[in-house]
Amino acid sequence: xNELDSLVESAQQLFAQAVTPADLENAKAQFLGKSGRxxxxxxxxxxxxxxxxxxxGAAINVAKQAIEAALTARRxxxxxxxxxxxxxxxALDVSLPGRRRGQGGLHxxxxxLERIEGIFASMGFDVADGPEIESDWFNFTALNxxxxxxxxxxxxxxxxxxxxxxxxNLLRTHxxxxxxxxxxxxxxxxxxxLDAGQSMPExxxxxxxxxxxxxxxxTHSPMFHQCEGIWIGENVSFKxxxxxxxxxxxxxxxxxxxxxxxxxxxxxFTEPSAEIDIQFQTGPLAGKWLEVAGSGQVHPNVVxxxxxxxxxxxxxxxxxxxxxxxxxxxxxxxLRLFFDGDIRFLSQFQ
Ligand code: DAH
Numbered sequence: 001x002n003e004l005d006s007l008v009e010s011a012q013q014l015f016a017q018a019v020t021p022a023d024l025e026n027a028k029a030q031f032l033g034k035s036g037r038x039x040x041x042x043x044x045x046x047x048x049x050x051x052x053x054x055x056x057g058a059a060i061n062v063a064k065q066a067i068e069a070a071l072t073a074r075r076x077x078x079x080x081x082x083x084x085x086x087x088x089x090x091a092l093d094v095s096l097p098g099r100r101r102g103q104g105g106l107h108x109x110x111x112x113l114e115r116i117e118g119i120f121a122s123m124g125f126d127v128a129d130g131p132e133i134e135s136d137w138f139n140f141t142a143l144n145x146x147x148x149x150x151x152x153x154x155x156x157x158x159x160x161x162x163x164x165x166x167x168x169n170l171l172r173t174h175x176x177x178x179x180x181x182x183x184x185x186x187x188x189x190x191x192x193x194l195d196a197g198q199s200m201p202e203x204x205x206x207x208x209x210x211x212x213x214x215x216x217x218x219t220h221s222p223m224f225h226q227c228e229g230i231w232i233g234e235n236v237s238f239k240x241x242x243x244x245x246x247x248x249x250x251x252x253x254x255x256x257x258x259x260x261x262x263x264x265x266x267x268x269f270t271e272p273s274a275e276i277d278i279q280f281q282t283g284p285l286a287g288k289w290l291e292v293a294g295s296g297q298v299h300p301n302v303v304x305x306x307x308x309x310x311x312x313x314x315x316x317x318x319x320x321x322x323x324x325x326x327x328x329x330x331x332x333x334x335l336r337l338f339f340d341g342d343i344r345f346l347s348q349f350q
Contacts, residue, residue, distance in 0.1 A: 004063040007037060011067040015074040024074055031067050038064050105350035109225055109338055112326040113208045116227050119251050123244060125229065126205040130178040132212070133160060133168040138177035142305040143269040151268045156214040158222075171212035175228035176269060178207035179298070179317055183232065183306035202233035203306075203315070208322065218334050225322040230298070232308070232315035238272075238297055241316035245295065249278050253329065257281045261289060270296020270317060290328060293320035 011031045018024035031037050041060050045053050106114070117127050136147075145151050155173035163169030182205050190200035208227040216222050231240065242262065250258050259281065262274040273296035277289040295318035300310035323335055330349070332338075337345050 004041075004059055007031070007041075008063050008066045008070070012070045015070050018074060018078070021075070021078055024071070024078060028071055032064070032071070038067065102347075103350065105347070107338070107346065108326050108330060108332075108349040109322055111349060112322045112329065113225070113227070115252060116208060116248075116322060116325075117206065119248055120206045120229065123247065124204055125231075128178060128182050128205050128207045130172075130175065130181055130207055130209060131168060132172055132210050134170060134172035134177050135166070135168045136163060136170060138181055139170060139172050139174075142180040142302065143176055144299045144301040144305075145268040149268060157212055158214070173213050174211050174319055175207050175209055175226040176317070176319055178205075178209075178228050179230045179269070180302065180305050182207065182230070183308070187307040199234060202231065202236070204231045204233075205229070218336065221323070221335055221339055223339070224335075226319055227322050228317065228319050230315065230317040232298065232303070232306070232313055234312060234314070236315040238316060241295060241297075241318065245276060245293070245318060249292070252325065253278075253280070255280060255282075262295070265294065265296075267294055267296055269299050269302045270294075271299045272296055276318070276320075284331065285328070292324060292328075293318050295319070 011027075014027040014030065015024060018027050029036060033039065038060065042057075045056055045060075048056055121127065139157075140149070140152055140155075141147070157173045158171040160169055160171070161167075183203050186203050187194065187200070193200050206227055206229045208225065210223055211226045212223055213220070214222065229244075231244070242260070246258075246260050249260060250256055259279045261277040261279070263277055265273045265275040267273040273294070275291055276293040276295055277291050279289050280286050295316065298315050298317050303310040303313055303315075306313075323338060326332065326338070327335065
């Protein structure tokens with residue numbers, strides 16, 4: 001084997017030993033680099049005659065090309081190997097079950113509100129929405145609870161700036177302000193009829209929403225939900241309240257033998273007033289009286305604040321707690337669970 005053949009062979013061997021691209025580049029430098037062995041051979045031709053240069057140069061070139069070919073082949077082999085390793089590392093098992101994005105769903109209290117709205121809508125009630133930042137007037141005064149009325153102390157709340165006749169200044173303590181708010185709009189709409197001494201369509205509405213009080217324990221949250229209901233007409237009585245509310249409760253709890261009790265109570269905006277208790281006949285809560293709402297015949301002063309004549313218009317109102325209804329329906333015993341945002345709890349209602 002001549003000198004050039006063995007040079008090619010040693011290049012091939014060295015390239016074959018290179019396991020990383022950096023090894024290979026080092027090996028390349030030994031042959032093709034500035035002071036590599038091929039370059040040295042080229043330099044060594046300086047003394048040769050023109051004829052000798054020709055044949056020697058051609059021979060060196062052949063050797064150089066063989067080394068370059070070996071280098072290219074090894075480069076390609078190393079790149080292929082690296083790709084294989086990478087593919088192996090990133091291998092996907094397409095037979096694995098996919099990871100789903102959580103579907104999400106409605107909060108249990110939202111489910112209850114939807115249910116309440118559906119049931120009352122089926123009984124001909126409108127659904128109205130009111131502001132959570134309310135004025136002293138709608139929250140208290142218009143509801144027959146003037147300043148200094150002792151009933152205000154049971155509704156301690158969060159006050160904000162403002163508090164003039166028109167500027168809302170507190171977080172509403174109940175949804176009852178919607179009684180007068182909604183009625184005033186309704187009366188405005190039918191004022192022409194009333195002015196002509198005719199009758200207006202009845203007011204029949206529920207108003208669900210968030211309410212606020214300075215209260216916090218296992219059964220009270222500073223933010224909670226209420227749903228107000230009101231029905232005002234020329235001939236609406238306590239009997240209608242009993243029928244409507246009994247129907248509602250039996251439908252809501254899907255229990256025909258549910259018993260209701262109207263227990264005399266006091267609210268400034270109703271006279272007479274009653275707390276509504278329910279009693280299940282079966283199930284874990286059977287036999288216990290459970291308070292679910294306040295109610296009563298709307299006080300004449302409140303009817304007057306609606307812009308109506310209390311001698312002609314009469315009706316009833318009620319206010320219930322959707323949080324409590326949700327707890328009873330699903331057997332939840334701590335109100336705070338609804339507002340902690342724990343997905344393990346909330347996902348049970350989907
Ligand atoms: N607003 C009352 C409360 O938060 C509940 C209530 C009682 C509402 C009697 C009514 C009602 O509409 O007639 O305690």
